[in-house]
Amino acid sequence: MKINIIGKKYWYFLLSLIVIVPGVISLILFGLNLSVEFTGGSNLTLAFPSKVSSRELTQISNIFTQNKIKIQNITTSGNQVLIKSQPVDQNQDILITQEIKTSLGNFDQQSYETIGPTIGAETLQNAIYALIVASILIVIYITWSFRSVPKPTSSFRFGVCAIIALIHDVLVLIGLFSIFGHFFGVEVDSLFVTAVLTVIGFSVHDTIVVFDRIRENLRRVGGENFAEVVNDSILQTLDRSLNTSLTVILVLIALLIFGGETIRWFVVALLIGITSGTYSSIFNASPLLVVWQDLIQRRRK
Amino acid sequence: MRKNPRYLLWLIIGLTIAAVFINLPKFSNVHIAGKTFNFDPNSIFTTLKINQTLNFREGLDLKGGTSLVLRANMKNIASDERSAALDSAKTVIENRVNLFGVSEPLVQTEITNNNDYRINVEIPGVTDVNQVRTLIGTTAQLTFWEQIASSAAKLGSPDYVILNTPQGQLYLKKTNLTGSDLKQTSVGFDQKGLPEVQLVFTAAGTKKFADLTQRLVGKTLAIALDNQFIETPTVQSVIPDGNGVINGNFTTDSANQLSTELNAGALPVSLSILSSSIVEPTLGSVSLAKSLFAGVLGFIIIVVFMTTLYKKLGLIASLALTLYTLFVLAIFKLSSITPYGITLTLSGIAGFILSIGMAVDANILIFERMKEELRQGKSHETAIELGFSRAWTSIRDSNISTLITSFVLYEFGTGMVKGFALVLAIGVLVSMFSAIVVTRTFLRLIYK
Numbered sequence: 136m137k138i139n140i141i142g143k144k145y146w147y148f149l150l151s152l153i154v155i156v157p158g159v160i161s162l163i164l165f166g167l168n169l170s171v172e173f174t175g176g177s178n179l180t181l182a183f184p185s186k187v188s189s190r191e192l193t194q195i196s197n198i199f200t201q202n203k204i205k206i207q208n209i210t211t212s213g214n215q216v217l218i219k220s221q222p223v224d225q226n227q228d229i230l231i232t233q234e235i236k237t238s239l240g241n242f243d244q245q246s247y248e249t250i251g252p253t254i255g256a257e258t259l260q261n262a263i264y265a266l267i268v269a270s271i272l273i274v275i276y277i278t279w280s281f282r283s284v285p286k287p288t289s290s291f292r293f294g295v296c297a298i299i300a301l302i303h304d305v306l307v308l309i310g311l312f313s314i315f316g317h318f319f320g321v322e323v324d325s326l327f328v329t330a331v332l333t334v335i336g337f338s339v340h341d342t343i344v345v346f347d348r349i350r351e352n353l354r355r356v357g358g359e360n361f362a363e364v365v366n367d368s369i370l371q372t373l374d375r376s377l378n379t380s381l382t383v384i385l386v387l388i389a390l391l392i393f394g395g396e397t398i399r400w401f402v403v404a405l406l407i408g409i410t411s412g413t414y415s416s417i418f419n420a421s422p423l424l425v426v427w428q429d430l431i432q433r434r435r436k
Numbered sequence: 437m438r439k440n441p442r443y444l445l446w447l448i449i450g451l452t453i454a455a456v457f458i459n460l461p462k463f464s465n466v467h468i469a470g471k472t473f474n475f476d477p478n479s480i481f482t483t484l485k486i487n488q489t490l491n492f493r494e495g496l497d498l499k500g501g502t503s504l505v506l507r508a509n510m511k512n513i514a515s516d517e518r519s520a521a522l523d524s525a526k527t528v529i530e531n532r533v534n535l536f537g538v539s540e541p542l543v544q545t546e547i548t549n550n551n552d553y554r555i556n557v558e559i560p561g562v563t564d565v566n567q568v569r570t571l572i573g574t575t576a577q578l579t580f581w582e583q584i585a586s587s588a589a590k591l592g593s594p595d596y597v598i599l600n601t602p603q604g605q606l607y608l609k610k611t612n613l614t615g616s617d618l619k620q621t622s623v624g625f626d627q628k629g630l631p632e633v634q635l636v637f638t639a640a641g642t643k644k645f646a647d648l649t650q651r652l653v654g655k656t657l658a659i660a661l662d663n664q665f666i667e668t669p670t671v672q673s674v675i676p677d678g679n680g681v682i683n684g685n686f687t688t689d690s691a692n693q694l695s696t697e698l699n700a701g702a703l704p705v706s707l708s709i710l711s712s713s714i715v716e717p718t719l720g721s722v723s724l725a726k727s728l729f730a731g732v733l734g735f736i737i738i739v740v741f742m743t744t745l746y747k748k749l750g751l752i753a754s755l756a757l758t759l760y761t762l763f764v765l766a767i768f769k770l771s772s773i774t775p776y777g778i779t780l781t782l783s784g785i786a787g788f789i790l791s792i793g794m795a796v797d798a799n800i801l802i803f804e805r806m807k808e809e810l811r812q813g814k815s816h817e818t819a820i821e822l823g824f825s826r827a828w829t830s831i832r833d834s835n836i837s838t839l840i841t842s843f844v845l846y847e848f849g850t851g852m853v854k855g856f857a858l859v860l861a862i863g864v865l866v867s868m869f870s871a872i873v874v875t876r877t878f879l880r881l882i883y884k
Binding site: 180385 | 548659709711712713714729730733734738741742745782783786787789793794796797800801804808821826829830833834835836837838840841842844845847848849850852853856857860
């Protein structure tokens, strides 16, 4: 009794959509909870000798408003006041610090962090640009490397389907983090960008391994019964796909439990991405090849 | 391509010994069994009389410190002089950063796509942003000081200093000649072909300079940048035309260096802070121990998992992975003596973990194919060869696509993304070597 993955392909696509659609809706409605690194802004930590009252807190935020600096968030933690605001430049900082000292007494500015909006935007923009170029090059490479697949299939489709699976994984990850950001306040920072890059690398790698098996089987038996060849190939590589992913996932779980607090969400992002990457290679990328083939054959008839 | 596995085995052993040697930390006075051991991987450089040291370079996100991005305002500078001006500004910043006395500060220039001239500064270990800002965010001050008699010096005033030189003490007084009087500096050669630094003054500067040189023939006219004396040349003769020359025992490099420093004081490049931040060490000391523990645990998990799944093969793969890790770490460490030093950052470590995953995957791919061949009743030896040749196309294509991604990310990405891409590319290349050469050689030797 063989498992028929291709036969149930639309159910698997549906499962993907169930995960992706809420994420995309959240992305449209709430966007991403971007950290200061990307939005530009300032993080200031002021340490007072004693606990700060809510009246004093209002005074501090008034000083910011008078200087035309919008505060996004102001909280206290013990004797510290944490302020997240629009970018505060050096001169403004000196001015504001002076004013707060005059009205509230002495304090110590423990940290001052300002990031101009240009830098974060540049990082993001360059990363997106790089991804588009990389995707195009991967499609070209796969089209060339899979050129030996027999008609009626075409190697170009392999490339495009690998990239669709990649976009799937990125959407799953970004969508879920948009939801996490809105409901749990999880910030998207540079570590998250690294996680996305890692997932992209894994996704294409994983998909190609399955595709390679399809290529090999097609060469042996020809492309007559395409759906069956794809199904067999998925099953033949299933052990490897699951073993590889399980290894990585086990290591990540170890990192999640025993690694530091600071990399927790980074590890969560990797876990989501690797799981999605494995799923999309088996249940999306290869079945999509079959859907595409069917569409073209139906049109020919 | 059936090479004798013996030779490959020796190659692997040789590489492993080299990698272990490179990776071992320096230690001294370690007592084992009553004997004292000292070790320093850099001893080989000392023996070879090469002035280099090997070390792992940790990025700011691992070590903590201050990071600044400065923008150079080039409005008043002709477009063909801008990159020279940026280099001069960089020299000034480097000098100031060195005042912190920390090891491995990073000062890099960058010209962005939209023609923004920038200097990126990273000062590890220093977390007082205010101190850093005041020290770095100002324009460089070039000043000229004249030698005076010791009796004329009003000590205690900031305009007078005593400078200790190899020739003895110099009493100096600040003059009204400053960097703004200097039009341009360049490096030239005198009649003997020795390098010299040539100065061109503005009209106002020419006048001041002529007066000064007239007063100071045979005496010293010292030059200071940001109150640090960089040169104490002796005036040979009166210079009325505003074209000064500094002779000294220059090499071409040191002349260039001085010219750059003088330019920094002459060119009106003002710097503004685009961003400044204190970077908390993400893997601070507590967290680092934890992460190391998690790393070791992760490795044990891989070994246990692979051995359960693939028995003897799994052990071989684990050995290959150990060597893989040693090789990659050795490359990181070796890179510190090349101009392309790899800085270890958190994103780089993510790239490394991904490449370990890919190295494991290559082994799993090969073993699964071998299992299939064995199931069809092939001999061990045939199964090994077929397993490798069949798995090779998928290993090749998947790794080449990863390499494509990393090259593009390296080319277009900034800072963090670049670090990730570089480590990933190195990891993938070594993982292919590890799977194809190391694992295969071990397998052939065992099943021979």
